[in-house]
Amino acid sequence: MIIIDAESDIPIYVQLRTQIMESIVRGDLSTGDTLPSVRGLAGDLGINMHTVNKSYHELESKGIIEIVPKKGAVITANKDKKISKKRLDALSKELRPLVVEGLINGMNKEEIHELITGVISEVREE
């Protein structure tokens, strides 16, 4: 179930991209599954086709889905494969300001790890 909050300061295409990724992590969507068409999903969510298209292409650039023109988008994410160094570096760069925010507020390494553990549980269970 995907819910878009039009009032959020998080762009719609980011909300959609994130929620699809979470669905895969939770197992609601699996490798091989086909995503709805950009027009169909846009209609269901009440948003524009191009916004959905943008989300799909970002997922493709992350290696999570494969878009076959005139056919559809198939999930290719492989949780058994090892993450590439390129994506690992990108992740580090994005994590950095958040880690700094924790450290500056007095969190130590253990507390940050606990926070991450909590987030992992949230993502898997919700």
Added chain:
Amino acid sequence: MIIIDAESDIPIYVQLRTQIMESIVRGDLSTGDTLPSVRGLAGDLGINMHTVNKSYHELESKGIIEIVPKKGAVITANKDKKISKKRLDALSKELRPLVVEGLINGMNKEEIHELITGVISEVREE
């Protein structure tokens, strides 16, 4: 030392805010220290006064500095104080999509913890 990359897709005021926070974490800036005036820093960095002002006010809203009108901005970050639940929740929400990105790429809890540990070391040492 603060370096602004005008070509980056990261807004200047975010770059500045982040680098000031990293300076505090590293110890280059400490509680009680005064930040340069918005006009002075803007001149040094070759950016607009209003951009620096925006960064300062964001730092203030995070409780990291206190802006005393007509006087200056003083660092109030207290690493001995415990982080508030509000900030902890905000951090969780921001961390979530990055954690998802790791999980979807096959990382397990331990690998994510190792990544975080690496980031913490980077921030503290660089």
Added chain:
DNA sequence: GATTTGTTATAGTGTATATAGAACAAGAAG
């Protein structure tokens, strides 16, 4: 053959980012 698919193009609206200049009142410094 008709429908649906993703793609491409153009256009419009609203918001965010960044710059610029000016003016103001209050603190600092001479």
Added chain:
DNA sequence: CTTCTTGTTCTATATACACTATAACAAATC
């Protein structure tokens, strides 16, 4: 006290991004 500097506030402009809207196209599907 006078001068300078301070952060604040206001207006204005240019650019980029986000989102929507509409249209047309070629290929796959039915």
